[in-house]
Amino acid sequence: MSRIPLRPLARILDARSKGENPDAIERENIRQRHEEMQDRARARAEGRLLVLGVFFFCAFSVVGARMGLLATSEAQEPLASATGANIATQRADIVDREGRILATNFETHSLYAQPPLMVDPIAAAEGLMQVFPDLDKERLIKDFTGKRKFIWIKKRISPEQKQAVHDIGDPGLLFGPREMRLYPNGMLAAHVLGGAGFGKEGVNAAEVIGVAGVEKQFDGYLRDPANGAKPLQLSLDLTVQAATERVLLGGMKIMNAKGASSVLMDVHTGEVISVASLPAFDPNDRPRPPTSGFDPSDSPLFNRAVQGVYELGSVYKIFTAAQAVDLGLVNSETIIDTSGPMRVGGFPIGEFRNKNYGKLSVADIIVKSSNRGTGRLAMQIGVKRQKDFLNSLGMFDPTPFEIVEAKGGQPLLPKQWGELSTVTISYGHGLSTSPMHLAAGYAAIANGGHYVSPTVLRQKGPQYGPRVMSPTAARQARKMLRKVVTSGTASFGEVPGYAVGGKTGTADKPKPRGGYYEDKVIATFATLFPANDPKYVLVVTLDEPSILAYGEKRRTAGWTAVPVAAEMIGRVAPLLGLRPQVEPGETAGITLTSN
Incomplete structure (x- = not known):
């Protein structure tokens, strides 16, 4: 882009020969140059405004779409971010000799509280007492109104209990997904299976570990992610x-x-x-082991x-x-x-x-x-x-x-x-x-x-x-x-x-x-x-x-x-597939002879 010179020599000489003021030429050229600069600045600003308008339009479109999606989806509680290493939760199943399930995993939820997020701690405590009568109301109120920022309430809750807590409606009551070990046959083969419990825990997961029986004996195999689809097969027949x-x-x-x-x-x-x-x-x-001083055989764990x-x-x-x-x-x-x-x-x-x-x-x-x-x-x-x-x-x-x-x-x-x-x-x-x-x-x-x-x-x-x-x-x-x-x-x-x-x-x-x-x-x-x-x-x-x-x-x-x-x-x-056999009995003293 060429620029107009402020004092072009040809025009200056021509103006002097005619007796005109050469400074007027310089002022006119300055004016023209400023007008060109203003036109370029205006075009640049208009482009920027157009880009900004497009950006705001896209942003409001995304926000509107997200609000519409949330309005049509099931409400969920926000999850607290988990710190530290991820917790592996998948544990292999245990089956009998015919492949029937003896132990498997079950998805459930934990319940915890963050008192700083609570709207009405006392009402929340009273509501929890209706769902979990075994809790200590005075202790809950003390924890909810104190300086604590995180409180475990229940490590495992049923879907019905989760819904009941959700209906309380306090944002400080939060849920964390986790897996637990389930024995669908109840007390059957209890001493062989032993049982499992929680090791390392977080709000979003819990480490399931064996505490007795084959669950503990083969804990390494059952916890290995490579064996998630390979159940441990026992010799037992259900x-x-x-x-x-x-x-x-x-x-x-x-x-x-x-x-x-x-x-x-x-x-x-x-x-x-x-x-x-x-x-x-x-x-x-699984019950707790008996305290010292008792005969071990008196415990059902024996x-x-x-x-x-x-x-x-x-x-x-x-x-x-x-x-x-x-x-x-x-x-x-x-x-x-x-x-x-x-x-x-x-x-x-x-x-x-x-x-x-x-x-x-x-x-x-x-x-x-x-x-x-x-x-x-x-x-x-x-x-x-x-x-x-x-x-x-x-x-x-x-x-x-x-x-x-x-x-x-x-x-x-x-x-x-x-x-x-x-x-x-x-x-x-x-x-x-x-x-x-x-x-x-x-x-x-x-x-x-x-x-x-x-x-x-x-x-x-x-x-x-x-x-x-x-x-x-x-x-x-x-x-x-x-x-x-x-x-x-x-x-x-x-x-x-x-x-x-x-x-x-x-x-x-x-x-x-x-x-x-x-x-x-x-x-x-x-x-x-x-x-x-x-x-x-x-x-x-x-x-x-x-x-x-x-x-x-x-x-x-x-x-x-x-x-x-x-x-x-x-x-x-x-x-066991054994067919009853008739054992030969003693003869009645009759001798068989040929004709």
Whole structure:
């Protein structure tokens, strides 16, 4: 752009020659230059005003559109900004062997308050009392009217409670979304699942962590985001577990027992199909552990199946007989003199109710449950060989069952394991183990002589461990156990079509400070079925049972634990896919001859 010179030389010379004032030319050029500058400034301002007008039009359009959207959407409370690292909330599901949900996640809300935002703190406190009667009104008013800027009110609330709080209408009452752990089956398998709680918390999320059972044992797996779509599959069968717990609860009430437990285990894979401990609890509302000074078994959190270590009594006699057969010392028909008196280490060895059975075969020693007969077999076996055999059955260490509580089931061994301990342990006294230990031991007899480790995880096939006895010894032991049911102390254990074999055990309950109660026992029935080709082992234990039958108070396992186990087998065997089999009976003395 060319500029007009203020004093053009040609015009100045021309003006002087004509006698005109050359300054007028300069003033005119200045005026023209100023007019051009004003035109350019005006154009620039008009452009800026146009751009600003377009900007304001767009801004008001956006604001108007947002206001229209808010007017047509559901009202939501503003969320406080969360500080710190994000909290991972997704946790993998837990399912049973058929893929049915045992534990999953549920979306809910937390409720908190920011008093500086409150309009009427006292009215808000009164409104909250209507929704949550368990809150402390005076405390709420003090917190709402004090100097606090943030207050947790409820960590978890239902949708109905959220709506009720929303209706209070105070802007200082705020909601935060979060996930919680849900157990849709309530108390079912509570001791296995354990429960979960909140770890690191924020207003927008909460870290869900396992506090007991498989939830804690596999906490790392369940919290790993990579496993969000890969549920943890357990060996439990939901339908079998439900039937087991129902029968066990009914049996515990009928037998007036303080507590009860049961373990149902696959003898080839080690899978625990059901495990129950009563009294139980609801993992959705897990109770607090008892304070010090109480017997741990008094708490519903106590898992009797793995944490409870007891002298289980005569159920151990079959181990003695099986080992004696395995060592070649006897067979099932070998005669043993069980007559008294019998003293070991200066202590008398007696029979139940001072019976004297005389000479019995090894099989009849198990059928009659003779202490002296089992003790004499144990003396032939010896201390070292007995210890080695029981150790191979896993009786000296906590079971490897995959819940954190199993570590607390440490067996109690005698400090001095001499000949007397060998004799008493042969019939189940002097060594305390859990029902889970017993189930693993009976599984070795049932599967032909292999130790199998109890597991709560789904397996793909047999999981045989080392061989602990010969197939011959295991087979003879199974026949003895079958005979106990058909003609021994477990006659109430017969279940038509399923050929139950098992052994009863009744042990005096020890006192906390030494000695034994005279009127309190632990009654146990350890079974395997079907006895001709065992698939499962079932152990039922009752704590302090007592029932009045035929005018007499009965506490022994034959009257208490056996009927409960029989009812349980009758319920769960069809659920396990076992078809009842008709056992061949004795002929009526008729001889078939050809024509």
